[in-house]
Amino acid sequence: MAGRASENSVMPDWYLDGLEHVWLPYAQMKTLPAPLPVARTQGSRIVLTDGRELIDGIASWWTACHGYNHPHIRDVVATQLASMPHVMLGGLAHEQALRLASRLTGLLPGELNRVFFSESGSVAVEVAMKMAIQYWINCGAPTKSQFVAFKAGYHGDTTGAMAISDPEASIHALLAGILQKHQLVDLPEDDATTATLERLFAERSESIAGIVIEPLVQGAGGMKFHDASVLQRLRALADRHDTLLIFDEIFTGFGRTGSMFACEQAEIAPDIITLSKALTGGTLPLAATIATRKVFNAFWSDDPKKALMHGPTYTGNALACAAANASLDLLKKSLGCGRSPTFQLPWSEVLRPAEICRV
Numbered sequence: 001m002a003g004r005a006s007e008n009s010v011m012p013d014w015y016l017d018g019l020e021h022v023w024l025p026y027a028q029m030k031t032l033p034a035p036l037p038v039a040r041t042q043g044s045r046i047v048l049t050d051g052r053e054l055i056d057g058i059a060s061w062w063t064a065c066h067g068y069n070h071p072h073i074r075d076v077v078a079t080q081l082a083s084m085p086h087v088m089l090g091g092l093a094h095e096q097a098l099r100l101a102s103r104l105t106g107l108l109p110g111e112l113n114r115v116f117f118s119e120s121g122s123v124a125v126e127v128a129m130k131m132a133i134q135y136w137i138n139c140g141a142p143t144k145s146q147f148v149a150f151k152a153g154y155h156g157d158t159t160g161a162m163a164i165s166d167p168e169a170s171i172h173a174l175l176a177g178i179l180q181k182h183q184l185v186d187l188p189e190d191d192a193t194t195a196t197l198e199r200l201f202a203e204r205s206e207s208i209a210g211i212v213i214e215p216l217v218q219g220a221g222g223m224k225f226h227d228a229s230v231l232q233r234l235r236a237l238a239d240r241h242d243t244l245l246i247f248d249e250i251f252t253g254f255g256r257t258g259s260m261f262a263c264e265q266a267e268i269a270p271d272i273i274t275l276s277k278a279l280t281g282g283t284l285p286l287a288a289t290i291a292t293r294k295v296f297n298a299f300w301s302d303d304p305k306k307a308l309m310h311g312p313t314y315t316g317n318a319l320a321c322a323a324a325n326a327s328l329d330l331l332k333k334s335l336g337c338g339r340s341p342t343f344q345l346p347w348s349e350v351l352r353p354a355e356i357c358r359v
């Protein structure tokens with residue numbers, strides 16, 4: 001490895017040359033401790049260029065749910081790479097995306113059965129918001145364009161997602177003034193907060209397109225847990241006041257809360273769900289926004305204006321979908337999960353000392 005001495009260690013040339021040109025995430029780069037140079041990963045370990053090993057307790061922002069470099073995902077992606085890395089989904093279709101769509105809809109509860117692919121969680125949330133607003137336009141209720149979201153919630157860094165991510169109190173506070181205003185409320189965890197939400201809907205339901213929540217755990221906002229009854233209350237409110245219920249399971253999906261999807265623990269299903277992060281087992285960027293038949297049917301028309309006008313260039317990327325299909329193979333094998341199980345992870349095996357890789 002070519003390298004140069006830097007402070008107390010030898011750093012590779014690519015590190016010293018490139019650090020001057022990269023803009024790192026969530027960082028005041030002037031005062032940030034220098035990032036650690038990584039050579040490779042394996043299982044629960046991140047190996048640095050100087051040979052030191054880190055035990056990863058974050059799983060790279062909650063993505064690497066099988067540990068790093070799982071051979072099954074690697075082999076499936078390598079096979080896909082050899083035959084077709086990517087084709088656009090504009091006018092074309094391919095096996096990996098269509099197989100993944102059927103498998104996801106087979107695993108999800110309720111009537112969630114149309115999958116729209118994008119490449120990041122934030123974009124999946126933007127798509128969910130756009131779907132909800134246009135759903136009401138297509139249904140002849142164009143005033144329904146605001147969202148009810150919750151204090152301490154986090155849904156991403158693009159402007160639509162920022163606007164429902166507790167903008168005043170969050171990392172996005174500086175830009176709060178330029179964001180669209182939504183209804184930011186407390187979770188309906190008791191009689192008082194439920195009554196406040198009831199009043200809000202009684203007064204403004206004709207302006208509300210949807211309710212957006214991270215079910216069971218508000219992750220990035222501080223790992224705040226709530227009871228499944230909160231989700232049941234929201235389902236009932238959404239039905240009573242004719243609004244859509246959107247679950248952001250980008251963090252909670254794929255077994256993180258003990259069931260395949262967190263909403264299964266409340267025995268209810270949303271109208272739209274967003275998934276990403278562990279979807280590809282931490283290998284490639286992929287996200288999905290999945291809508292019910294009822295939502296999709298509002299777009300199904302002879303009128304071209306009723307179509308969803310969204311199409312990320314890499315939507316349904318074949319490599320990412322192959323990785324997600326391989327990750328589902330592993331989840332099925334190791335957890336025996338089908339629709340609606342609350343599975344028990346074999347914790348005594350998973351949590352062997354010094355091998356914890358999930359947060």
Ligand SMILES: Cc1ncc(COP(=O)(O)O)c(C=O)c1O
Pocket residue numbers: 120121122123125154155156157214219220248249250251252276277
């Ligand atoms: C619940 C939730 N929604 C959305 C996002 C945004 O996802 P991404 O960082 O892929 O844009 C995150 C990321 O942490 C998240 O935890």
